[in-house]
Amino acid sequence: MTAPADALHWLALEAIPGLGPDAARRLFEHFPDAKSVFDAPVGLLKPIVGEPLASAIAQGVDAARHQDALTWLAEPGNHFLPCTDPAYPEALRNLPDPPAWLYIKGDPAWLARPMIAIVGSRNATPQGKRDARAFAQALAEAGLTVVSGLAEGIDAAAHEGGLAGQGRSVAVVGTGLDRIYPAKNRDLAHKMAEQGAIVSEFALGTPPRPGHFPRRNRIISGLALGTLVIEAAPDSGSLITAKLAAEQGREVFALPGSIHSPLSRGCHALIKQGAKLVESAEDILEELRFQWAPTYVTATEPPETDVLLGLMGPEPVGLDALVAGSGLTVDTVSAMLLAHELNGKVAALPGGLYQRLY
Template sequence: MDREELAAWLRLVETPGLGLDSARKLLAAFGSPQAVFACPADAWREVVPAPQAAALSRPADTLSSLVETTWRWLQDADGRHVLTLGDAAYPSLLLDIADPPLVLYGIGHLRLLQAASIAIVGSRNPTPQGIDNARAFAAHLSRDGLTVVSGMAMGIDAAAHEGALEGPGSTVAVVGTGLDRVYPKRHLALARRIGEQGLLLSEYSLGTPPLPDHFPRRNRIISGLSRGTLVVEAALQSGSQITARLAAEQGREVFAIPGSIHSPQSRGCHALIQQGAKLVESARDILEELQPALAAAAAPAPSSEDEAAEPADPVLDALGYDPATLDALMARTGWPAAELSARLLELELEGRVARLPGQLFQRIAHG
């Protein structure tokens, strides 16, 4: 993206009191952040409440500085990224959750966002056995090609990242700060390794400190990126329980490793198993459970011979098989918005195009 587009996205997501839901409504109504801010306040009030519309008209005092800092951060080193909801590289699994982040910051390999992934989470104060289990499960799953997603917290998260770095699946760390900070600080070396071999990911702008409410919130991204979530050790009331609940709400698998009935760190896992989580004793248990979903996700796109009977359509050709915004399709086809919207609706009714959250469109492959 260019600097002007970056500035528009940052102004939208950094507007105080706006929130993700209202921001998505504005994007759905106007198509892009630039289009939002090209409209008068009267148009905003038709989409969001008047106080939010008023906030939109007053850019934050720190916006210019944030845009400058973020733009310079992007230019200063390779492997730094800012993804928005309309980007083709935006993780497709996150589009299925109720509140996908509008902007993601990354350091490392973006290809891991489209890889088959498993979340591994657990206690910040694990037992030695818990640490060994997390590292061993992560290493096994990574060697089998699964990307391990966790939160780079102390304890189980760190062990999972370290184990995952041993295999080709590698790891994604979803953090609760801006990517110009590392928390906890003792994970500086681990964060550097993940940035080089895996991916560091955050929805928080540069300079954001480690505030307490950020960490439960980022858990929806950890579970949302993953086909399933494995809880290694957890107390009854814990962030890992939150991640497992979010995974279940998102329609993903939940796994738990049992432990001693005398250990407080096993009670969260036992409660999850009682609620329907799959009890696992080895990484193979997870791979067998996820195999149908992984096979479906890895199914090849239809070949040209498969689609030979389907007549060429300029909108489908322009869409390809990655999600795209209406603005992007207008640029690719040269069609006006009204004509393009009408054709997309026809294709949607025919089951050839799906409308995704964030005013995105995606071609449906038929085998």
């Protein structure tokens, strides 16, 4: 499957201004495919989608306008999957507002496999990104495909972990698939196209617009059995994904954090509202009743014998506090912190703060 036989008609239908998922759903309650829509008399279309859309459809198909998209679809690994196709994901088909079509770069088969969504802050802490990678890898190795939004921070870390866990990761983006946003994730996107899939309901050439990202979140949550939120401020877009997941009847999970961290407040709010608090990948797999691999990640580890690491937790701490707590000199503490940074145990943060990485 690369594109339906009437790909040109689908592209023309998609290009009609104002024809969103609701209007498309109404059309396909009456017509089997896009070509049948364009073949229908305008009088038959008006009661279904209204006069403006019916008149736009009646203008027919301009093949030249869609030649670039047809060329893109002809390239290996590029696909167009309409909602009328039997391969369209059942998980999306039953949503209140399913996308009428999906552009896919990669392997469409990934969309039919059990998924877990992992989302969170774009401005994630080093520990948050490390947790996202570890949870994603453990869940992928257990057989779940990791789906997220290719954003900076938690999303990117989750994709990296999913790819490390047998290449199981799918990205749902808020742009056309001929654009990569953010640009710094270009290499990650290319790797996902080779080992997983990138998905969008937006036409080729669509730039990143603020309204697109909340809209794509319903697809992220809709594809997954559940959504795990790792680090989220109270106004985080990842909370929209969690809300959508709950409305769609999916499970919602949240990783707790320090009560002093703004990035923990969104997760703590979700837990108060009924999200399952998780400390390990096993917690998620048990809730989903999904058989897991014998090894899994936890969010904690045994007490550290190193005096400096023993003073450090998930909450960032300053040099002065470490000097006072350890009884060591400033030079000694600074040298130890540098060594721990090089060993991947500590991260230096803005403002002269340090955070332990578990």
